[in-house]
Amino acid sequence: MAVLTEEQAMLRDMASEWVRDRAPVTAARAAARSEQRYDPALWAEMAGMGWCGVLVPEAHGGADFGCVGFGIVQEELGRTLVASPLLSTALIGASAIRLGGSAEQQANWLPRIAAGEVVVALAVEEETPDAGTAAMLTAGSEGWRLDGRKTPVLDALAADLLIVSARDEDGSLRLVTVDAAAEGVGISPLDRLDGRDAATIDFAGVPVDRAAALDGGAELLEHLLDRGRAALAAEMMGTAAQAFETTLDYLKTRVQFGQLIGSFQALQHRAVAMQAELIMTRSAVEAALAAIDAGAEDASMLVSLAKALAGDTLRLIAREMVQMHGGIGMTEEHDAGLYFKRAAVTDATWGHAGFHRNRYARLAGY
Incomplete structure (x- = not known):
């Protein structure tokens, strides 16, 4: 598996200890x-440990640890099904403002994201996704x-801030930031x-x-979406491992x-099969996260591979x-039902395993 830097290993150990002590399945x-569907006190603790700034540049108060670093945290959170807006805010929100925002937007939002002062949500999916984006900017x-x-x-x-996809007057897809409390x-x-x-x-207007x-x-x-899929796959890997x-x-x-019952050969075979799937999934997830950080040309293909494997393995x-x-x-x-439910939801989020197998094949030229 991937060899972690000293900083990444410290981040993993911190996250593992915190999850174990502060955020059990209960x-x-x-x-x-x-x-709220999450614990604001735990969210404040995450921000205090710097997790909201993992992808924020140091100039704006973050740590700039990259997607590999964020995936390390997500994997540990997945182990005990920790509910928080970290993925939406610290990964997608921070990435959106960092990659697509103006200097003014970055100065306004990135320090607040890193401090855990705002929650960001990505509003992209619609009731008829096959018809494309119907939301309009007039x-x-x-x-x-x-x-x-x-x-x-x-x-x-x-959410305090929404990142919304919509078509403009020319039919072009745009992403705009919207105050969640706006009229x-x-x-x-x-x-x-x-x-x-x-x-x-x-x-409405x-x-x-x-x-x-x-x-x-x-x-x-x-x-x-690829960043979100890769980080979610890391979370799914942690959920499956636990x-x-x-x-x-x-x-x-x-x-x-x-x-x-562990002495029964049939159950031993099934346990070995699960472990083998976990090993393959970890390899794919780590490759996808590293490819995003490196800006690799095949990053999207590796993301779909990781999300498909994570979906199959967790289910x-x-x-x-x-x-x-x-x-x-x-x-x-019993906790088994919670893991089963989370498996169904995460597999369907941002493309299920079947969708990503097809996407992988298309990106690979088949």
Whole structure:
């Protein structure tokens, strides 16, 4: 596996210890029942440890550790299903402003993102994704009017700043920043399988200044989605690793028919198969994150490979976790159900495994 720098190893150890001590799975259960769908106190602690600034340049108060560094944190958070707006804010939000924002936008937003003072949400998906982007920016005397609906928007309930995709008067795709509290913005909560923060956002004649547009349009959006997919794959890898380790511990302690069930050859074979999938997934995820940091030409292809493998692996291990725990794995009180639900949601987010297999083939020239 990847050889970490001293700083990256310290970041991993810090994240692992914090997750273990401050954010067990019980915290995820509590967050899913709360109004915010995450714990603001834990979010403040993440910001205090500098995680919100992992991708922010040092000149704006960040650490500039790159996507590999961010993936290290995401993997540890995935282990205990930590709910937070870190991915939406510190990865996608910071990347959007850093890569597409003006000097003024960067000076305004990046220090606040690094400090954990704002939450950012990417509003890109729509009810009929196959029809393309329907949200429109209509030219006015002093800028645009934004109309349309976006759903689901992750972390929208907590968001202060929205990054919205829409077509302008020429039909070109643009990304614009919108104040979540602006007049004409309507946010309606969605109930998700995993209990995380998500909403439908309606934009009705929302005034948007032309200075709020980010440079890059469709190319920037695809780059942001690839960063999000790679980081989410890292989180999924952490979730799968923890589900596997929990199941393995159960195989070593559960006695049936007078024997440890881990001594049954059929279950041993299934455990080895899970471990093999985890190893392949880790290799793909690390390659994708490193390719993004390096600006490699095949980064998008490696991202789709990582997201497809992570989706398949997590869903496999989540199913096996439920099955190998037997009856108790089907209960609401056991953690297996939480991992199973999270597997379904993360696989579907920003393209499921089938979508990314097709995308990989297309990018590879098939």
